[in-house]
Amino acid sequence: MIPHGVKVSIAEHSQDSQTILFFGRTDGYKGLDTLLVAMEAVWDFEPRARLQILASGGGGGYQVSDNRVSATWDGFSGKELEAALSAARAICLPYTTVSGSGVGAQAYGSGKPILASNLEGLRELVSHEELLVKPGDAADLARAIRLVLSRDYPVRPIDPDRTWPGVARALESAYADVARSTKRRPH
Template sequence: MRRELQRRDGEPMRAAARDRTIKVTLIGSLPPHRGISRYVQGLATALAGRDDVSLEVLSFASLYPGWLYPGGDPKATGAATSDVPGGRVRRSLRWWNPAGWLLDALTMRGAVVHAQWWSFPLAPVFLVLLAGARMRRRSVVITVHNVEPHEGGRLRRLANRAVLPLAHHIVVHTEANRAALVARGIGGDRVSVLPMGIAPPTARMDAAAARSAIGLPAGAPVVLFAGNIRAYKGLDDLIQAFPLVLGRVPGARLVIAGQPWGDPSTIERSLRNAEISDAVTARLEYLSETEMSLLLDAADVVVYPYTHFDAQSAAAAEALRHGRAIVVTDVGGLPELVDDGAAIAPPRDHARLA
């Protein structure tokens, strides 16, 4: 009894709490880098806020060479370097420094190493880090954001799959992702499904005020396509479907916003060919979080007409956070984000999409 009372009094109790603390090393990118950085930051903040976790974040000082990122600078223009309150952040990883990878592999503090895996060019970095973790008898968990790379190719697929055998356990965001890994021979007991989730809503601008701020008609129905513009995202299909939308809703507006991964003139040519240029507002450039939030506030519906996809969309989750309706194609985890089957179209089916 005396020992129990001592444990409840001051330092002995705190020592007991420390004994139950799990040391976790979270590997992934953080802002100002783009991609999954906001997701990693949210996860890190949640972990650091737990009393039973001591968190270390191992992140990147230099993520990619520029030629591997056709969407412009891998770092978001004007974005601040973020910290994780309550966690220890090490921005020591550089894509060009294998000696640094090895040093980090040998000095990671976590008994659990949780890697965020999303981009095949980083396979050498993650192979060194996770092999080092296994050699040091750490438990390795990998969250797989892209079961397959967005753009195809045998070498890309091999690089994307290379790190998975190093995991003791794998986390994916959708049942479709889990099924794909199980079909590849990974045991179902090694794969857990944890949906990406939707962050709590924040204060939004009134739709009329948002439209006024970006020069859109106050009463027009607004359809938004936003984010990095890559081939698999199906913008060309949306452009071809939009004349059908205008046939039913003559005053509708299509807003296209994002950084093209390629020649912007191909988008402009598609708009001319579809004869819808007068109904389109296009901002073919990188948009800050503030600018993207304004567009979401102005939209009635946000469209994700992907031709193929093997993940769950953080962009779509952000649209839902803003209270916006979404229309998706039947690929990857996108259908799991909507309740109404009428909001799901087969990929490349322009009539159903409209």
């Protein structure tokens, strides 16, 4: 399997940050509703925790009135995302289903800790097993968020095979294999 390519842009390490970042679309399968419920439990543990939402495609009916949530619903620029990645303690991918994630690839490329649902396509982005959560389980997500806020997870090294040049090499190799097998077949 050839992974989604990653642009490596290691974000500053933010050990003092108490901000969890969610970015991308807000479709139901993205689990934003689960994250918002989980944050209520997190705030009981760590009232200084913050949630930053950078959403594209509108808020999908989410009503957020807590001043510990910063939400942009109608899109964001690359510079805004870079700033949010630098300011975040961790990135949250609380999906309920997934087949691949461009957001996950961007999160991985930042080197920041990722908390994510224990789903194929996300598992390999998470560097610490205790940051994997049951899909749709707000209590388990709150547990993982509390962990990431209370521990210092180092910047993750990026697997070179997941970078765009690594993906290009894998594709070249796959196409070369197909071309060789095609040449050997009589027509």
